[in-house]
Amino acid sequence: MTKNLQISALAAALSAALIVSTPGAFAAEAAPTTPTSATQVQAQLPDFVKLVEENGPGVVNIAVVKNARVVEMPFAFPGMDERQAEIFRHFGFPIPFGGQQEIPEQRGTGSGFIISADGLIMTNAHVVDEADEIIVRLTDKREFKGKVLGTDKQTDIAVVKIEAKDLPVLKIGRSNDLKVGEWVAAIGSPFGLDNTVTSGIVSALSRNLPSDQYVPFIQTDVAVNPGNSGGPLFNMKGEVVGINSQIFSTSGGFMGLSFAIPIDLAMQIKDQLVQNGKVTRGYVGVYIQELTQELADSFGLGTPQGALVTKIEKGSPAEKAGLREGDIITKLGDKKVTSSVSLPMLVSAMRPGDKAELTVIRDKKEIVVPVTIGTNSGDAVASDGAAANAGAHQLGVQIRPLTDEESRSADTTGLLVMKSSGLAAKSGIRTGDIIVSANGKLVKSVEDLRAQCTKDQVLLLVQRDGGRIFVPIRFKDEAKK
Incomplete structure (x- = not known):
């Protein structure tokens, strides 16, 4: 029985060998499958060699120095002066008091890229902020002192000038042409390691971050770390489409989320900084x-x-x-x-x-x-007052009309919320809010507000800290009763 099994196995193996090695329909169909598939996969992978060879020399390392300095430290409590501080000191209270503190010399590093042959360089504003000395190092190891022509902190753009000629200049692309899923590459100096290349894809476009109201960021999964800031983001044509600016991280290092300033916006800011030294919006x-x-x-x-x-x-x-x-x-x-x-x-x-x-x-x-x-001349300032009497209301708020002085101070008329609870509190109404209108009607009395609360919901316009928001409140059946 065993011998028969061995013979059968041998025969099966020989048959398989004959099928593969004998020219014919079966062999023709099976043989090319694996190499053809591998070739196709390999052909789809991006090749960054030419991109880096052509554009690497246009990326620079920026080293900054902030000199040692002495600063005045504030008192522990706002508004405390030296006389009041002396009273606390006399009675032995362990409260830190104001005084001078010496801050040692600070050094940092970032990246940038050359946009003109005579030495214009773009980078992030936070890279060169408050720097006493800026050293720009090229890939050929030459070093130049940099001068800041202008910075715009709201978009995190800065322009630096060095005295040089015939520098390699990078090509500027169009960030508006980017597509989600497109391959991109970054060149910079993470942790001071010059001309480090990383790659990835565009993860999202026009990404709004809570801390930046003027920048529609390009989100990528390109590895960006401290020192990459200010470096260029390239498309596969070797064109600069963004300036690497921020990462999202809970560890301080790269976690798959990096953000670049679109080059279309950056170049608009650059033009104003070069011409005027500031940005007018x-x-x-x-x-x-x-x-x-x-x-x-x-x-x-x-x-x-x-x-x-x-x-x-x-x-x-x-x-x-x-x-x-x-x-x-x-x-x-x-x-x-x-x-x-x-x-x-x-x-x-x-x-x-x-x-x-x-x-x-x-x-x-x-x-x-x-x-x-x-x-743009900045945000308007408004404030609201405080006071005493109250009126109850089915919304769950205690309210009263603003006094004349409070109306002038807040630059509005309306009802001051003394206490918020129930439906109002759940909907986001806070103590100190000013209810300006309800369903588009100005309210100056409790009766004005009550008259607008007869349907299934009321839309309140609320003034808070100088700004205004709409707050919709839906009534439950028992609340309306």
Whole structure:
């Protein structure tokens, strides 16, 4: 039995060998499968060799030095002066007091890239911020002293100049042409290791980060670490499409999320820094709020897209154009406003004096509002008062009208929230808020507010810390009763 099995196995092996080695239909179909598949996979992988050879010399290392200095330390408590500090010291309270503190010399490193043959270099503002000395090192080991021509902290862009000629210049591409999934590469100096190359793909476009309202970041999975900041992000054509700026990390190192400033925006900022040493941004003069689905339902919208106007600054381009509180801005020119974050980016990219058209949803109808872009002069300041008497209301708030002095201070009329609970608190109403309007109607008394709370919901416009937000509140059946 065993012998028969061995003979059968041998025969099967010989048969298999004959099938593979004998020319014929079976052999022709089976043989090329593996090598052809491997060749196809290999052909699809990107080749960065030429990109690095051609562009590596245009990437520089930037070393910065901050000299040792003495700084005045504040007192432990705000507003405490030397006389009050002496009283605490006399009675032996262990409270740290103000004084001078010496900060030792600090050194750092970053990256940059050459954009003109006579020595213009772009990098991040945070790389050269407060630097007393800047040393730019090229790939051929030459070193030059750098001078900052201008920085813009809001977009994290800086332009540095070195005295040199015939430098290798990188090609500038278009970040607007990038697609999610496209291969990209970064060259920089992570941890001071010059001309380090890493690669990945574009993970997302126009990514809004909470700390940056003017930059629609390019998100990638390219490995970026401390020292990469200010270095270029390349597409596969060898063109610069971004400036590596930030990473998301809980460890301090790369975790798969890196963010680059789009080169289209960076070059606009660069032009202003070179010409004027500073950046002037467009300005409309509206306070805006993100649309939630609940707010969208309140305004009769199908999807929560757009920027909800909560306040118009006096004398602003928005006021002159006729914009109103409760308008929902959906377009600036032909560019969509998908969220409240995207509007400041679009407006700031325009120059003061430019004329534009805002597409607005007002009273559930779409209208076009012409506006002349102004100059950004900072945020308006407003404050609210505090006081005593209260009135109860079914919303779960204790409220009272603002005094004349409080109205002047807050630059509004309305009802001051003394205490928030129940439906109001759950919906986000806080003590100290000022209820300006309900369902688009100004409220100056408890009766004004109560009159608007007769349906299934009420849409409140609330002023808080100088800004305004809309708060929708849905009533339960028992609350209405």
